[in-house]
Amino acid sequence: MRVRVEKAVLPGIGVRHDLATTSGRRIGVITHRSGQRDLIVYDPEDPDESSDTVPLTDDEADALAVILDASRVLSQLAGLHDQVAGTLVIEQIPVRAGSPFAGRPMGDTQARTRTGASIVAVLRHGEALASPTPDFRLAGGDLMVVVGTREGVDGVADIIAHGQTG
Numbered sequence: 001m002r003v004r005v006e007k008a009v010l011p012g013i014g015v016r017h018d019l020a021t022t023s024g025r026r027i028g029v030i031t032h033r034s035g036q037r038d039l040i041v042y043d044p045e046d047p048d049e050s051s052d053t054v055p056l057t058d059d060e061a062d063a064l065a066v067i068l069d070a071s072r073v074l075s076q077l078a079g080l081h082d083q084v085a086g087t088l089v090i091e092q093i094p095v096r097a098g099s100p101f102a103g104r105p106m107g108d109t110q111a112r113t114r115t116g117a118s119i120v121a122v123l124r125h126g127e128a129l130a131s132p133t134p135d136f137r138l139a140g141g142d143l144m145v146v147v148g149t150r151e152g153v154d155g156v157a158d159i160i161a162h163g164q165t166g
Helices: 060-084 111-115 151-163
Strands: 003-012 014-020 025-032 037-042 050-056 089-094 118-124 129-132 141-148
Touching: 037 060, 050 060, 050 129, 060 111, 089 151, 111 118, 141 151
Parallel strands: none
Antiparallel strands: 003 014, 014 025, 025 037, 037 050, 089 141, 118 129, 118 141
């Protein structure tokens, strides 16, 4: 189902983006010319009036976007797992501080080539970084979201922990 987002220019203020949820509620975001963002929840009885407005700092807006994106990525992965149960494994593999790849580009692992499993996201400090590129530098404390066969995912875990497969 496609979600329709309506955009309205607010002269002298900024831009408002609104959407209606499947439950019939309306929410929106006003991006002020100053960069300030307000999250708006519309009154269910009067969709032209807001029932609540929450001002967001840049950091808060970024954190909310990350939370929504991370939960969406993980939900999609869970749905994929359900579709191919028994064939694919989805696991979070930690990158320990002592890993041979901590501080190095992810491409140095050659994980996909060596195991057939894919690193589809990296979770770092509560943020989900989807589809990391080969030049993305891994860090101790990262959690890699890996998709593949049981053997492939175990192989990635061995590579990250020891620099080699089983």
